[in-house]
Amino acid sequence: MSIAVAVISSDTEYVTRMMSYMKGSPIYHTWRLQLYTNPERIHQLTELERMELIIVEEHLHSSLLRRLQAGGGQLDELVYTSKRGAIPIIVLAAERRELLEHELYKFQSVSALLHGMQQRYERFRSGHAKKRLVTDDRQQTIAFCSTLEQAGKTVMALHVAALLASKGYRVFYCNLERWNTSDSFLAGRVLQEQAASYSDLLYVVKSRQNASKWLAEHAAAVEEYSFYMLRPFQHEADRRGLTTEDAQRLVAAIAESGLFDHVLVDLPAGLDDWTLPLLQQCHAHYMLLLPQPGWQRKHQLAMSCVERHNAQALEELQHKRLLVLSEPYGNCQPGSSVSDLESLPYVEAWQQGDPVLLGSVHYRAAVERCIQPLLTGEKVV
Missing domain, CATH: 3.40.50.2300 (Response regulator)
Known part of the structure; x- marks a missing residue:
């Protein structure tokens, strides 16, 4: 830029x-x-x-x-x-x-x-x-989604969290994936086992305690990157049995606490009755696509299925959507129908060892471009 x-x-x-x-x-x-x-x-x-x-x-x-x-x-x-x-x-x-x-x-x-x-x-x-966000005076809740697995949602969400935090924003990374993959990109900066988890926050919300006060005491800043998070659900059954309504209440508790400017919600793959209400709850969302023709066909089939069963929800979400082409397994093939989208590059070094957040200049710069609509007030389409 x-x-x-x-x-x-x-x-x-x-x-x-x-x-x-x-x-x-x-x-x-x-x-x-x-x-x-x-x-x-x-x-x-x-x-x-x-x-x-x-x-x-x-x-x-x-x-x-x-x-x-x-x-x-x-x-x-x-x-x-x-x-x-x-x-x-x-x-x-x-x-x-x-x-x-x-x-x-x-x-x-x-x-x-x-x-x-x-x-x-x-x-x-x-x-x-900060004075020109796409929403009103409230904080922004931004989701990261894809129709299929392994599209690079967590990698992008963590980079967005770190970059926004570096600009002085108070950022919370909310991990609602079924399988926690964020640890691999935090290179030993994961929270200690005694740190509070989403299981603890779920208990606070269900018992109608003061979630804002609890988050002020227990949300932990990730060393070096300065964004906030909680440990993943400490009990597997808590995450496996998490309903959409409870997930919405967790996100709302974090967003309405007044402690954060941005809440970034890392969702599990798929657009279904579990994820769609959460996307509707968010102010905007990034949908990650892959360039391979086979993946694109599967994506179109998935979107067609959503349109048949949830056409109204899909239409409501269109103006909140930011499409991003992710290339975690190699470069975009020539002739890709989505080659004009903002692209997150393939980083070969991440496949050869433990990846480090913000360790790639090219990937970091691409994410910086992706977040400009959120910071400059451009319309989300």
Whole structure:
């Protein structure tokens, strides 16, 4: 994903030095710079509306604000709100002093300066995204489903949990699969045996105790990744006999606790009378598909069966659905009818040893793209 950046600076030597350094750094491939020697050189404000970040020298800051205000934009010292969205502003200060949140010291090393810009941009994007979720002011409950087994639901759900947590969100990973496969991707960071489980939460819900208070005391953060979870059902019979109604009550207890911004529900495979009500309960869901023609035929048969028996539920869920092509066993074959979907890549290293969450740059980047609709307010289709 590239970031369009407007740089407003009259110091051409300084900007040239910055550009020269960038060509040898990873940021060169992700930042696209548009240079202006002063705000008056911005002929049309629509040029800025295409930007995602504005960097301006301190002595040009005031004239930039006047230029933006004259064009009818809503702004303060930190953010310019155009017709296309909000754009953060970073001011380059020429003097060493106590800097404000939106300021960076101009004459520090270029590597430190670029790192500071990246940090401020990411912090803004994370904080601002929280105000533009696809739902209302409540937290979001997001499910992960597929029509058939081994489509990669758990892998994606764990990555989404870790990435959202890294952006400052309070995230709960709710594992309702019949077989727990999350441990293999947490590389020893699983919860201790004495930690609370879903069996304990089920008891709290059925006995009508205060679930919010209980979760505040017992939901445990996963080491390093900072999202929350419980141990799987400690008694196999609890999970085997879990009804849809009880599963809905568990999810509702977590979602309504007020402790989490996102509740991610990892569902067992299949669209049936057990999973469909849970999908209806969620604000959105990711449906994972596989590229193999044989799998696609089975998927279509499964969807046709759901449509015959639960057409109304399926129609209701269509606007909540995000389709993702998963490639856990190899690359998509040429001519795949779903090749235009967002794709989660095959990671060969995961087949050769113990996989580590966020251990693949390519997979992590693909998941980052997949969660953008949730963070930017784009319509879920």
